[in-house]
Amino acid sequence: MARYTATSNLASALSANPIYDNTNNLGSLSDSAVQSFMVSYRANYQSAYLQMDENAPRSAGAIVGSAAGVTVGNISFNVTDSQLAVPGYQYNIYTAMGSSYATLSSALVAEGRFDSTQNVGSSDQSAQAYFVVYTADQQSAYIQVNAKSPISAGNMVDSQIGQTSGALTFVDTDDSDLYVRGYHYTVTGPDGKAYSDLSSAIAANSIYDATDNTGANDASAQAFTVNYVADRQQASLAVTSDSPISMGSVVTTVSGGTAETIPFSYNDSQIAVSGYSYRVMGPDGEWYSTLAEAQSNNTTFDDTSNATDSDADAQMFTISYSALS
Missing domain, CATH: 3.10.20 (Ubiquitin-like (UB roll))
Known part of the structure; x- marks a missing residue:
């Protein structure tokens, strides 16, 4: 059986075996013991990581998942889509190819194999990056008069839209707009507590909530209810x-x-x-x-x-x- 000596490249193999052997061959067209050089391929080490974008609602900029393997091997992160979900936000996964996917699982189905960076040892010169980019859901808030109020019962006074965790303000309405001669009022905030005026209710509920919404409809808009009482x-x-x-x-x-x-x-x-x-x-x-x-x-x-x-x-x-x- 032929014995092979391993070298790191073809040039080294030729340098170690620079001349033909001396096999006794009959004729000039056949060799009873051909000298062979066997090329053996081994996949290089590759790595990938999953990183939050700089404006993520949690762990901003952090690497939250990593994977190691070899060229063309399957990439698998120790993070799931359920772990990436944040109430009040949608997210997309962006790959090194610039593609966008609605979930991590779909990104890995489409682009879930390691690349072919020429690496030596257990370090990757160009690890594959997957980025998690969040978009805040649209939220809404409104001011409405109590349906049992002695005046303006059930009237919608004002409404505003914003984004999850954004500042909640009513630019067109303040306490002077709610004042009605001969009546005093309280305002029940989205937290269910009663406040002496609108400004106090807003101060205690000053940001939009984190309802999971798709599109322009808010499944649970924040309500500020004006409760009038006759003097x-x-x-x-x-x-x-x-x-x-x-x-x-x-x-x-x-x-x-x-x-x-x-x-x-x-x-x-x-x-x-x-x-x-x-x-x-x-x-x-x-x-x-x-x-x-x-x-x-x-x-x-x-x-x-x-x-x-x-x-x-x-x-x-x-x-x-x-x-x-």
Whole structure:
């Protein structure tokens, strides 16, 4: 059996065996013991890595997977698509060839073999790179009035769109836009907590969430709900300060919320006094011949902005008595 001496290249093999042997051959066209040089190929060491892009929502710029093998061998990373998934983001895998794939698994099916870099030993002069590039999903937020609000029930006040983890602002709406005379309000934020005003609710919920969305639709938009409450108002029935009887006295006072119906508890028979005529001035500044007429023209509480249960400007029904001659 022929014995072979291994060399690293053909030139070395020829240098070690520079002349023909001395086999006894008959004729000139055949060699009973041909000198042969056997070429044996061995695949070079190759490597590949998986790296996050510089703006990734986590592990930005980090190498999160690596693989080692030989030329044309299968590449396999110790990372799966489920591990690359980040709520509120989509991602693509970009290969050394410049191709883009929706998943790591699909990238490795299409371009999952090691290249043929001419390497020596266990180092790779040009490792194959796979990059994970994330794109933030579109998110949305809105301001809406509570469906049970005494005013503007269910109205959509404003809406905005942004991206996962982006700053959440409402450029067209602030607390001055929500103010309505005669009402105070709270705002329930996306976190379910009640805040005294819109600015406080936004400060506590200042970034867009991370709902997994595809396209322009948000499966769970962030809601800021405005809850209006009517301020407390009062209406009084009183006698003028120059009346010949009961001067300056307050007959009754009733209370309720802005724009609610005034619950009148007195009528003309109860304020009539024998020997006197009367007329009644309503909150509108008009004089009426009867209390009923004054009440029919002033049926609801006004919209004074009151911070407490007291009314800074109560509605007055004023009785003016005159003695009959």
